[in-house]
Amino acid sequence: MSKAAPRYARALFQALQAEGSLAASRPVLEALGALSPDLVSLLDDPTIALPKREGALRTSLGNPGEDTLWGRLVTLLSRKRRLGLIEEICRITLEIERSEAGVVDGTVVSQSPLEPAVVARLEGDLSTSHRKVHLTNSADSSILGGFRVKLGATVLDATINNQLQQARKVLLSA
Amino acid sequence: MIDTVRPDEIASLLKKQLEGFAPHAEQYETGIVLSVGDGIARLQGLPTVEAGELIKFDGTAEVFGLVLNLDEDNVGVVLLGDADTIREGDVARRTKVQASVPTGKGLLGRVVDALGNPLDGGPAIVADEMRRIEVKAPGIMERKNVHEPMQTGLKIVDALTPIGRGQRELIIGDRGTGKTAIALDAIINQKGKGVYCFYVAIGQKQSTVAQIVEKLRAHGALEYTTIIMASASMPAPLQYLAPYAGTAMAEHFLYNGMHALIVYDDLTKQSTAYRQMSLLLRRPPGREAFPGDIFYVHSRLLERACKLSDKNGAGSLTALPIIETQAGDISAYIPTNVISITDGQIFLEGSLFNSGVRPAMNAGTSVSRVGGDAQIKAMKQVAGSLRLDLAQFRELAAFSQFASDLDPATQKLLARGQCMTELLKQSQYKPQSAGTQVAVIYAGANGFLDNIPVKQVTRWEADFVEYLASKGNEIPELIEAQRAINDVVKPKLEEAIRSFNAGFKA
Numbered sequence: 295m296s297k298a299a300p301r302y303a304r305a306l307f308q309a310l311q312a313e314g315s316l317a318a319s320r321p322v323l324e325a326l327g328a329l330s331p332d333l334v335s336l337l338d339d340p341t342i343a344l345p346k347r348e349g350a351l352r353t354s355l356g357n358p359g360e361d362t363l364w365g366r367l368v369t370l371l372s373r374k375r376r377l378g379l380i381e382e383i384c385r386i387t388l389e390i391e392r393s394e395a396g397v398v399d400g401t402v403v404s405q406s407p408l409e410p411a412v413v414a415r416l417e418g419d420l421s422t423s424h425r426k427v428h429l430t431n432s433a434d435s436s437i438l439g440g441f442r443v444k445l446g447a448t449v450l451d452a453t454i455n456n457q458l459q460q461a462r463k464v465l466l467s468a
Numbered sequence: 469m470i471d472t473v474r475p476d477e478i479a480s481l482l483k484k485q486l487e488g489f490a491p492h493a494e495q496y497e498t499g500i501v502l503s504v505g506d507g508i509a510r511l512q513g514l515p516t517v518e519a520g521e522l523i524k525f526d527g528t529a530e531v532f533g534l535v536l537n538l539d540e541d542n543v544g545v546v547l548l549g550d551a552d553t554i555r556e557g558d559v560a561r562r563t564k565v566q567a568s569v570p571t572g573k574g575l576l577g578r579v580v581d582a583l584g585n586p587l588d589g590g591p592a593i594v595a596d597e598m599r600r601i602e603v604k605a606p607g608i609m610e611r612k613n614v615h616e617p618m619q620t621g622l623k624i625v626d627a628l629t630p631i632g633r634g635q636r637e638l639i640i641g642d643r644g645t646g647k648t649a650i651a652l653d654a655i656i657n658q659k660g661k662g663v664y665c666f667y668v669a670i671g672q673k674q675s676t677v678a679q680i681v682e683k684l685r686a687h688g689a690l691e692y693t694t695i696i697m698a699s700a701s702m703p704a705p706l707q708y709l710a711p712y713a714g715t716a717m718a719e720h721f722l723y724n725g726m727h728a729l730i731v732y733d734d735l736t737k738q739s740t741a742y743r744q745m746s747l748l749l750r751r752p753p754g755r756e757a758f759p760g761d762i763f764y765v766h767s768r769l770l771e772r773a774c775k776l777s778d779k780n781g782a783g784s785l786t787a788l789p790i791i792e793t794q795a796g797d798i799s800a801y802i803p804t805n806v807i808s809i810t811d812g813q814i815f816l817e818g819s820l821f822n823s824g825v826r827p828a829m830n831a832g833t834s835v836s837r838v839g840g841d842a843q844i845k846a847m848k849q850v851a852g853s854l855r856l857d858l859a860q861f862r863e864l865a866a867f868s869q870f871a872s873d874l875d876p877a878t879q880k881l882l883a884r885g886q887c888m889t890e891l892l893k894q895s896q897y898k899p900q901s902a903g904t905q906v907a908v909i910y911a912g913a914n915g916f917l918d919n920i921p922v923k924q925v926t927r928w929e930a931d932f933v934e935y936l937a938s939k940g941n942e943i944p945e946l947i948e949a950q951r952a953i954n955d956v957v958k959p960k961l962e963e964a965i966r967s968f969n970a971g972f973k974a
Contacts (some may be wrong), residue, residue, distance in 0.1 A: 323784055398617070446513075446515075447514060448496070448498075448685075449495070449561070450493055450494075451493060451494045452494075456493075457491035457492075460489070460494070463490060464485065465484060465486070
């Protein structure tokens with residue numbers, strides 16, 4: 295991860311918030327935040343002339359005017375030769391937005407896909423007044439039963455595998 | 469036999485062992501390995517991990533790491549096991565446990581690694597308690613002055629650089645000058661004195677440690693000794709941790725009103741291991757490429773050796789750190805650091821060792837800053853004149869080759885110095901009691917050996933020690949009981965020496 299991208303993202307988030315266009319800009323942020331690595335490397339490719347790369351990015355943004363926020367951002371990135379950071383900047387801006395709104399993204403892994411109602415119940419149980427948990431469910435056949443939730447660096451392990459490990463420890467220490 | 473084992477019996481046994489076990493969802497914090505190599509891993513995540521905390525890697529083998537660097541965007545971890553099993557992208561989890569080791573009498577007679585795991589093929593360690601490897605040294609109010617002798621059994625050390633219980637006395641010298649020998653003699657001499665010993669072998673060959681274990685066993689010293697081994701083939705973090713682990717094990721005795729002795733053999737290799745770790749963790753190098761906190765590494769270790777006040781149980785922990793010098797250079801970085809931290813040093817010289825003076829202690833540069841408080845009065849009485857004799861001898865030693873041209877007084881001083889130098893020689897693994905030492909030095913310092921040829925002094929000393937032990941005259945015991953050369957001891961001691969001299973054929 296670039297060290298500069300979070301600084302640009304924080305600045306973009308604050309500018310969009312001040313301008314009141316955060317919600318309107320979300321589709322653009324999502325689209326640019328999901329740019330393919332090939333496109334990102336093209337934006338950074340020194341064999342392509344800088345005005346051409348800048349023009350490509352402007353076109354993808356719908357040719358914003360020089361006096362608009364997005365227009366000024368592209369000019370700045372072009373001047374600093376950091377056009378390739380646009381994908382990371384947009385992704386982090388979205389993360390900042392979710393974080394400011396108290397939304398925490400996480401994953402729940404289980405033996406087979408969980409019913410949406412079960413995921414929703416888990417989200418409700420893990421959410422508090424200050425944070426709203428949003429979970430993505432995935433399946434892992436190595437899990438014997440139960441589930442494992444990962445929220446950032448924190449893991450809540452309620453799998454049968456983990457409980458068997460606990461029983462093993464008890465038996466070994468007996 | 470197999471027919472007699474019934475499945476229901478096994479099931480009931482398992483059920484009994486699992487009684488009270490309640491499975492529960494576990495919450496822990498994780499990090500992802502960004503890079504790994506040279507025994508160092510960098511992890512992303514673990515936002516609330518603490519410095520010095522153990523983390524566990526979820527790999528094929530159970531490998532633990534010790535958190536040393538808390539950077540802005542990653543955590544620097546030294547690996548305490550096989551680094552080959554860890555890959556980039558692996559997950560590591562917090563244990564919320566600071567590195568700690570088992571302690572207690574279950575460790576006596578055992579050889580363990582820096583984490584307290586047995587290395588001698590014996591059964592699992594039965595620990596009284598777990599103690600943290602890194603703890604703060606006791607404060608001033610918890611201590612008292614060092615006042616009890618911790619005899620090494622070596623005449624020259626006990627007379628000239630007395631060590632007290634709770635003291636830190638550095639043993640310093642080039643390789644092959646007898647540093648380990650002094651430490652081992654000190655351990656062997658603790659037999660029956662209620663002092664528990666810990667020998668921390670850092671960066672040594674495993675064969676050398678095996679020999680030391682056998683020597684201690686042969687002299688009956690292993691039963692009260694624990695060997696903590698971080699051999700040269702073990703990872704640098706274990707070599708760095710071993711002295712702290714050994715100290716934690718010894719502190720169990722210190723804080724329970726008992727006495728312990730710990731030998732760090734040697735701290736030079738520990739500093740080299742720490743330098744390696746620090747450079748790999750990209751900490752800025754300083755003098756001799758050591759990191760800036762190398763002094764603190766040794767000071768916080770050696771400050772843990774102390775004599776506790778009566779209120780705190782009056783236990784003691786004596787430390788004998790060993791430092792290896794290069795070509796006798798005590799002004800190098802690590803030697804000067806450790807000299808300034810300790811309460812004195814025993815300086816061993818290669819030239820003395822090669823000329824047959826063993827222990828090869830340089831009486832001029834060796835000091836004990838605790839001094840006479842760590843000696844019985846009798847030893848103080850004889851050591852005073854001994855120190856003077858040796859100092860005068862050193863001043864005149866350069867003229868010894870012109871001996872025949874010198875005046876009688878100078879010749880007498882030279883002869884006395886040579887006699888005392890011979891008298892202070894002592895074989896390895898033959899520690900002497902304080903009473904015996906006093907009797908021998910008294911004889912030399914008071915002219916009873918003036919008529920004995922210098923070449924015969926060693927034989928005289930060996931025979932006299934045997935005479936004191938076998939005759940049943942109880943002179944050493946009397947000296948130790950009276951603790952001074954007084955009107956009761958003096959006539960009997962002199963009579964014994966005269967009686968022995970009469971029968972000694974030079």
